[in-house]
Amino acid sequence: MTMQPVPMPEKVIKRTFVDDAYNRLKHAILTNELLPGYQAPEPEVAAWLNMSRTPVREALIQLQSEGLVELIPRRGVRVLPIQAKDMREIYEILSALEPSAAENIARRGLTEEDLAPLEQATSEMEQALDANDLIAWAEADDRFHRALLEINGNERLNKIVSALIDQAHRARMMTLRLRKKPVKSTQDHRKILEYLRNGEAKKAGALFRQHRNRASTELLNILEDFKVPVL
Structure with a gap:
């Protein structure tokens, strides 16, 4: 009997993309690859990561809750300054x-x-x-x-x-x-x-x-x- 591959649930796939976006953005912020004060529209951030906007948006929301970025309506995201x-x-x-x-x-x-x-x-x-x-x-x-x-x-x-x-x-x-x-x-x-x-x-x-x-x-x-x- 040939075993058929079990498809990964859609929620798991989505979470994996969110985690990837979160980890890459967080590393870029903590290492100052994305400097304090950096600002860009969300589509530009998604393009930089070569990802769709949805997981990037969720990752940015998580980073905002951690005090690393600020989401600005109609203007995108800003990496918060060090004060x-x-x-x-x-x-x-x-x-x-x-x-x-x-x-x-x-x-x-x-x-x-x-x-x-x-x-x-x-x-x-x-x-x-x-x-x-x-x-x-x-x-x-x-x-x-x-x-x-x-x-x-x-x-x-x-x-x-x-x-x-x-x-x-x-x-x-x-x-x-x-x-x-x-x-x-x-x-x-x-x-x-x-x-x-x-x-x-x-x-x-x-x-x-x-x-x-x-x-x-x-x-x-x-x-x-x-x-x-x-x-």
């Missing part, structure tokens, strides 16, 4: 929630297998720093923070904080070469990892909080020097 006020609020939230997640997993106790993603990300940060590859460093830094959320295991917290990390990462990529070389930041990650490994929850949380607060101060100083949103 000091927004970043101050984002870092205030990150400085409260991420240290709490670090303390939680330190108290729980972690195996070396649990810590492997954090160890790999930290090692890659150190290697990128030695090679003076700031883009690779920023990508490894981003993986560290996301891995911490995954290990923590709180899906709602993960969803909330991941959207904020996206915006922080975009600002970091935009200002990467305007900051000091991230030696202290890399050292912080190694020390946080040590505290997590040893179950030192309060020390992990305190250093994580200091780490985010210092990053916030550096970024806000740069944005405020511009006196206008980074467009």
Whole structure:
């Protein structure tokens, strides 16, 4: 008996196209391929992706909910600027929630297998720093923070904080070469990892909080020097 291929449901096909559009647009925004202030009609965006308008529209709606773009009636989509006020609020939230997640997993106790993603990300940060590859460093830094959320295991917290990390990462990529070389930041990650490994929850949380607060101060100083949103 010859098995006939089972057709993929139409909803699944549609969702796949939406996910593809979402992932490609989000990557372009977070890496600043589409710069803050970029504006285009939706048909132009769809043509750029070589996709139909419907999945692109749904992807843009999702990106708007994450604070990365703005949909403007009859004018299309605009990639939102990076503003000091927004970043101050984002870092205030990150400085409260991420240290709490670090303390939680330190108290729980972690195996070396649990810590492997954090160890790999930290090692890659150190290697990128030695090679003076700031883009690779920023990508490894981003993986560290996301891995911490995954290990923590709180899906709602993960969803909330991941959207904020996206915006922080975009600002970091935009200002990467305007900051000091991230030696202290890399050292912080190694020390946080040590505290997590040893179950030192309060020390992990305190250093994580200091780490985010210092990053916030550096970024806000740069944005405020511009006196206008980074467009």
